[in-house]
Amino acid sequence: MLRSEFEWLLDRTLSPNLFKDYAPNGLQVEGKAEIKRVVTGVTACQALIEAAIDYQADAIFVHHGYFWKNEAPQIVGMKYRRVSALIKNDINLYGYHLPLDAHPVFGNNAGLADAIGLTDRSPLQPSLPLEQSIGLVGRLGKPIEADAFKVLVEQAVQRDILFEVVNDKAIQKVALCTGGAQGYIEQAAKLGADVYITGEVSEQTIHIAREMGIHFVAAGHHATERFGAKAIAEFLSNEHGLDAVFVDIDSPA
Known part of the structure; x- marks a missing residue:
């Protein structure tokens, strides 16, 4: 090509x-x-x-x-x-960059949502269509307790996560935005999400989570953004006949 x-x-x-x-x-x-x-x-x-x-x-x-x-x-x-x-x-x-975060099929957000089983997806930024929104909101098939949700996310990203559990509410409505998107936690809370998942955490993020009553997950910037590049390799290989491979250079961040 x-x-x-x-x-x-x-x-x-x-x-x-x-x-x-x-x-x-x-x-x-x-x-x-x-x-x-x-x-x-x-x-x-x-x-x-x-x-x-x-x-x-x-x-x-x-x-x-x-x-x-x-x-x-x-x-x-x-x-x-x-x-x-x-x-x-x-x-x-x-x-x-942002195009790979937002893509509804090959994107980082879509890949993480697929990995944890979210359906009924809508944009985290309601003024934008899903394919342009930096982040999404979806639902699990049924509510699950925080401990089970932690296991689900850790299996999806293949690493330990930071999980701030702020109350005893079960989790079904999930907002997420991969990478360094901790600043969207207030938007997630306003949309009624039970939990917000992103890659990174700032000191103030934990206080916002506690005060707004939304569970918070920091699952790693790198770990949450492996999905898009891996999906593109598969797309190029399977649909366009190129010799394409995903190489994961790990980072603990």
Whole structure:
């Protein structure tokens, strides 16, 4: 597949034009004109680049790419080592941030919702359609107690979680937004969710949870955002015949 066709496929699938993002979505570093082998991952760290070099990949697809708003523009130090490794090995780098969070099939939020069995999904941001909302709300098939819910989420993200249980209310209505989205907890509470799941926690988040009566889960930024890159690898492989693999460079954050 030509590089231009590959980017067209990704843009058609993920619709980056619908989002005002913090970094450019799409091709960030140009490499080979033809793409056959693809490595996907959460973050374009040096370890993922080295894994792509070992795999002889033509392209890397990530959720967290480069050139973030307000970051220093100079390509020096760590940034130089990363970019130079891509250029020297003629590897294309594609990054899709908010579009990969929000996609209703391949997105991080959708993947986490699938893993815990949420149905009747609606946007966490009610003014937006589900495919543009940064976060979603859904329901479990039946109410479950906090202890059982903790096990369910830990199985989904494959790690221990921080779980602030604020009352003895069973859980059925679940709001979630993967990554560093702890700031949406008040919105989740206003929508009547029993629990809010995200990746990270701030000190004030726990107080908000207690005072607004909503259980809170911080399940890991990296852990909650593996779903999208993994789904894209499967999509490229199963539906478009590319040699695509997801490589998980673990992070405890």
